Amino acid sequence: MATMSQTWTIFTVVTGLAVQLCIGEKYPEKSCAIWSSRGPVVQRGTSFTVYCTFNCKCKGAMYSDHPPTLQSHNVFNSTTIYLNVANITKNRTYSCRCKCPSALDPCGLDISAGYLPERPTNISCIYKVKDNESGVLSCTWNRGRDTFLTDSSKLCVRTVSKSHEHTECNVSSRGTDFPSASFTVTSSVQLISVWVLAQNPLGSQVSIPISYTLSDIAMPSTPALGQPECSSRECIFKVELPVKAQHLEIQYRTDAQTWTSSPDSGVQMSSVQVRSISSLEPYMLYHFRARCKFSSGLWSQWSASISGWTQEEAPAKELDVWYAELASKSQRVYWKELNSATARGKIIEYNVSVYRQNSGLVFVNPEPISADARDYPVPFCTDCEVTVWARNSKGLSPPARIKTHHTKAKNMQFEPPQDVQVTADNHSVTISWRKHDTAPLHSAYVLEWYPEGHKLEELRWLRLGRKDNHAVVTDIKPFECYEGAVYVLNNESSVSRTRFTGVSTLESAPEDGPSVQEPVVEGNKVQVTWTEIPRGQRGGCVTKYTIYLEKESGQPSHYPISASKRMHTIKDLSPASYSLWMTASTAKGEGPACQKVKVFIQQTQLSPLLVCAVAAPFTLFLVCVYQSSALKQRLWVYFQCVMLDDVPDPANSKWAQQCTQEKGKMNFQLPPSNSSVTEEEEEPILVDVEELPKQSNDICTLTLSPQTSRSPESEPATLAYPLTTYIKSFSHDSDSSEHTQTSLDTNTTVGYISSHGPENMDEEYQEEEEEEEEEEFVEMLDFFPSHNFFTEPLEFGGKLTLNAVKIDCSDIFRNS
Structure with missing residues (x-):
């Protein structure tokens, strides 16, 4: 006896064959017929069988999904095959293929997998009254989970009025998680009941009915x-x-x-x-x-x-005003923009005035200041008060006053803020200080900060009360170096401050080096000048600069420089060729080097300009001495005073004085010399003295004419006259007077015998001369020989001819 499952299978196959015959007759172009044991829609998680019957005898195959994937099928009979599908979880497509003698299309089947609809919940209705006669009833509900199938919902409403009862259903809108439906309801309706019917190919669900009193939901x-x-x-x-x-x-x-x-x-x-x-x-x-x-x-x-x-009113509050003093004895006043609540209108201009208490108004802005302006320069004024107003179409704001040149407070209560501490993190900076507990009620603090070197362009400030002792600043750009100060004010009349520098939130090593200008070399010194790194490349606060100086094939020397300097001089450099470069450093490290420059240190030489500067006055001095006879005499006297030896003046000797008394010629015959004198000098030396014609100044000239010359090789045994370093005459040839060196002046010609000296001079004459030396030395100070200023020790050698020596006595008589 056949089981129930076998009976169901046979029934399914027979039904399928009947369908196949129908489809084959209707669509002869298909090569096969395909169907499911559970139909085209199944619940997710179920199992079923897909059959395929071919219209021709062939070896068929079954496929699934897109693109088609060959499946392992079972054979039911010669024309039918089937595939068991277990626990389906999504929509799938099945198809069958076979090579028939005639070209026929394959067959396919789409299986939809989903869930039964859930019971609708959370029904909510509103009665929107359009007029006094009717309104629109609108209801929404929650349909539950997605069934993955085509759902439909209906809202049904039963209205109850005094006269009758009416039920109506309306299909809801689709495609939303909270579907809705609407009905027109007359104002005579008092009660309503609503419910929702949800359904799909697998089944249907009905919500629990909800009743409303229409006035409770009327809107x-x-x-x-x-x-x-x-x-x-x-x-x-x-x-x-x-x-x-x-x-x-x-x-x-x-x-x-x-x-x-x-x-x-x-x-x-x-x-x-x-x-x-x-x-x-x-x-x-x-x-x-x-x-x-x-x-x-x-x-x-x-x-x-x-x-x-709303319309405008005059500004309700004064501006927040601060100031900055400039190095050029000028000042700039700053103010903050009023917010919309205090501006009470559109600010169209600002006005600034400067007032001195004793003399009155000092300055008023000549033209209106633009509404976009936030600062304005004012004249430097001691103990003056600056007033700033904002103006809109309805009037001026209350005046904001500040003294731009404060008097430094001497009271201990107004000492600068003590123990100023600066703490920075990645996004903000906290500035704290020790407050004055005994400060008056009108005192206040002002904290100002700005990027280093850009106070005028980017000054920021914050006013604080007397009880405040710290402030958190968030208006800080990363990788930027800031500085500032904490001020304590006494009713805006006195002020003291404490500065802080080197503040940065985020830092890194500089991205570039400073720009070095062409070094200036002076002797063995090099002056190096540089400019700052651009703000965007500093990486924070520069702590120092470093100059590197390297000789060719040598180790570089480095010179750390303060971050505030822009010039440095390197001294005591040896002559050589150098390479010079610089770097900048922050707290995070040293940046890259700038471009190298060449420096050459040369051997120190006396500058031609310096030589000319020294030689020109000396030359001018010699020219003046040469032109002035009186000046030459005075200099010669001073020169004689510092001489090491006492030099007698032959002009005051006895034979020179006789020259002035007797006229005519005098012949001096020197006795023969000792054996040391050569044969050439055995003949006596004759000296002819002749009187020259009298001149206007009574010049007396002594002319010595040698009769015989001595051999230059002969040496004197004794000297008849003392040695002199005054003037020397050299005769290199025995008979030539051209080799005799003399110094001639236009007024005076004086010669000294310095070659050998007389050997057999009269002893009486020599003794008299020695006795008179001291007396004559005083008189010789006035004698000024004009032919040689530079003296040397006496040297004997060569020949001396007396006819080349002349003594001019005019200066002696004139100065005496």
Whole structure:
């Protein structure tokens, strides 16, 4: 006896064959027929069988999905094959293929896998009243999980009125997680009941019915607002209500605020209400919206928002003012922009004045200052007060006053802030100090900060109370070096401060080196000048610069320089060729080097300009001495005073004085010399003295004419005259007077016998001369020989001819 499953299988196959015959007749172009034991829609997780019967005798195959994948099938009979599908989890497609004698298309089947629909929940209904006669009932619900199948939902409503009862169903909208449906309901309906029917190919579900009293879910239509008319503090507008409502709520806000509700003043009988909102701020853009409600039921939806500006008023608060003193004895006053609440309008200009208490007004800006300006230069003025105003279309702000040149406080209560500490993290800087507990009530602190070297362009400040002892600054750019100060003010009349420098949030080593200008070489010194690294490449606060100087094939020397300097001189360099470069460093490390420059140190030479500068005055001095006879005499006297030896003057000797007394010629015959004298000098030396014609100044000239010359090789045994370093005459040839060196002057010709000296001079004459030396030395100070200023020790050698020696006595008589 066949089992129940076998009977079901046979039935399925027979049915399939019947379908095949029908399809074959209807669609002879198909090569096969395909069907499922559970139909085209199955529940996820079930198992079933897919059959395929071919229209021709062939070897068929079964495929699944896209692109088709060959499956391992079973053979039912010669024309039918089948595939067992277990625990299906998604939609799938199956197909069969066979090569028939005639070209026929393969067959395929789409299997949809899904779930039964869940029971709808969370049904919510609203009755939107359009007018006094009817309204629209709108309901929404939650359909539950996705069934992965094509679902449909129906909302059914049963209305109960005094006269009758009515039921109506309406298909909901599709494609949303919260489907909805609407019905038109008359105002005569008092009670309603609603439920939802959900269904798909696998089955259907019905929600639990929910009943409502219509007045409990009644909602008025949304009101409409007209354009407001505003003054500086109030806005008035019209509200149009489609139906009479008992409550009206109006809300307003600015762009930066949340919604604020105005007090409910009740609803008038008219459908058009005039409402006003007061306590508004001047020159603000306000947004308004409204909604209404019956005595019971639900609030209406909010109306569309409308906007309007309140009018301006004069600014309500003074500006926040600060100042900066410049190095060029000028000042600049700064101010912060007023916020919209205190500006009360659009600022159109600023005004600045400077006032001195004793003399009155000092300065007023000649032209209005632009509304975009945040600073203005003012004249430097001691103990003056600067006043700044902001102006809008309605007037001026209260005056903001500050003394730009404060008097340093001497009271101990106003010493500079003590123990100023600066702590930086990656995003902010905290500045703290020790406050003065005994400071007066009107004292205050001001904290200022700015990028290093850019105070005028980017000054920032913050005013603090007397009880504050720290501030957190977030307006700090990373990889930027800042400096600043903490001020303590006494009612804006006295001030003291403590500075801080080298503040940075994030730091790195510099990205580039300083720009080195062409070094200046002076002797063995090199002057190096450089410019700062651009702000964007410093990496934070530069702590130092380093100069590297390297000889060719040598180790570089480095010179650390303070970060505040821009010039440095390297001294005591030896002559050589050098390479010079620089780097900059921060707390995070040393940056790359700048481009190298060549430096050459040469041997030190006396500058031609310096030589000319020294030689020119000396030459001028010699020219002056040469031109002035009196000056030559005085210099010669001073020169004689510093001589080491006492030199007698032959001009004062006895034979020279006789020259002035006797006229004519005198012949001096020297006795023969000792054996040391050569034969050439055995003949006596004759000296002829002749008197020259008398000149205007009574010049007496002594002429010595040698008769015989001595051999230059002969040496004197004794010297008849003392040695002199005055003037020397050399005779290299025995008879030639051309080799005799003499120094001639236009006024005086004096010669000294310095070659050998007389050997057999008269002893009496020699003794008399020695006795008179001391007496004559005083007189010889006035004698000025004009032919030689530079003396040397006496040397004997060569020949001396007396005819080349002449003594001019004019200066002797004149100076005596």
